[in-house]
Amino acid sequence: MKLITAILKPSKLDEVKEALQAAGVAGMTVSEASGFGRQRGHTEVYRGAEYTVDLVPKVRVEIIVDDKDCASIVDLIVKTASTGSIGDGKVWTTPVDSIVRVRTGEQGTGAI
């Protein structure tokens, strides 16, 4: 099993969510995140005083998938979330040792 973590533009979340549901992904965890990569922050001005806001708002999407589905799901996220401009985000995967469904105690791929 793999954990796919995607840091995306908040405005792309709905499209990505719908594409993943259409591809049969059964669940995901979404949280608000902020940070920066190559896209630096922006400047805000209050009564003439300029503040640099380094951290840009993003969403973090986390999905656990079976090994065989991993590559195609990552491709789907990248394809859907891409706008071609700086700040589109990143997607990475990490191996997952175990998974348990809290309600039933099911383990392994059945719990995904």
Next chain:
Amino acid sequence: MEEIALNSGDTAWVLASTALVLLMTPGLAFFYGGMVRAKSVLNMMMMSMITIGIVSVIWVIYGFELAFGYKADSPWYGNISFSGLGGVVDDFTNNGGLYPIPVLVFAAFQLMFAIITPALISGAIADRAKFTAWAVFVAIWSTVVYFPVAHWVFAFGNKVGDTVTGTGYLAGKGVQDFAGGTAVHINAGAAGLALAIILGKRVGWRKEAMRPHSLPLVMLGAGLLWFGWFGFNAGSSLGANGIAGLAFMNTQVAAAGAVLGWLLVEKVRNGHATSLGAASGAIAGLVAITPACAFVAPWAAVVIGLVAGMICSLAVSVKYRLGIDDSLDVVAVHLVGGVWGSLSVGLFGSQVVNSLGIDGIFYGGGTTLLAKQALGVGVVFAYSFVATLIIGFIIEKTIGFRVTKDAEVEGIDLSEHAESAYEMTSSSHGGSSQ
């Protein structure tokens, strides 16, 4: 005593104006509250709320008599009396002549001015003042600074026949301040400057971003202030009459002109017209027209507002050069706006619009009126600044004026009030106790 009958129209308008002016202080709480960080919004708003509590009580006990009493026949203070306003219930208002409204209506109206003036100061010391120290300051400052200064400016004396007793110093000198450019705004602005010096800078000032946490709250506050200001200015005519109408119109167009002036400066200087700029501009224009609203023509009110918006906007940057953390720009908006507005009467004052006024420079009146206005500006600024420095210094050296550094960094809402304004994370929802 002359025979006089109560005028219900005048009384109704001043009663309504009184409620309008009260609303300005909660409005100010929103205006200021939105501008501070989320960790100190409640403290900012509470500084206004406690001022309503304290000043109302001392106003009844001795404040009104100290400001508007005449029995001492002094230009510097009204009367020292602890009658609790019980002896004047049946009297009419007499302030340089009789008005057909009950004196308690006048006393209630003036109370609202006495409340908002110290509340305005709180913006200069956001995020860092001990709540009890602020409360003590409000009581002392009102007694030693506001009540006497209100007497100097607003007390035209008790007139019986041709005899007038207890006229205030500046009123007697012919300084024209219709609704409080000197007594309210220069007074609060000078005091704000003094307190910002006494308390010092906030931790991290100019190093970390101190962005307004809620601009919609600022806009709400600006709207309430603007609305209430019609009572402040048009109510100061103490009657439902032509002067009230003039003051009302001037209040509107000066605020509008100042919104445009402030935004113009921002657009040219920073490239964007901001919501904080629009809200600040409105207040700057309202401040500037306050002394002038009954003495100038509406076209002049537009000019006064436009100029106020521009100079107040430019004045904000001065605090960075001086290194004084006047957190919410009480000096740039209220002191600078108040000085400009008070002097503007000497430029645009016109007997055509108000026969009781004096012609200013642009109406062929020469510099006589401008000199009087400058006297009012100078006297109120000097007294308020020096007296506030002394009061602030004594409070700092006795009970301490500032919260600890840890409390300030953690957030003054938590340390001073044991509350937080917002639930910031979903994990703070709490669980059900099954």
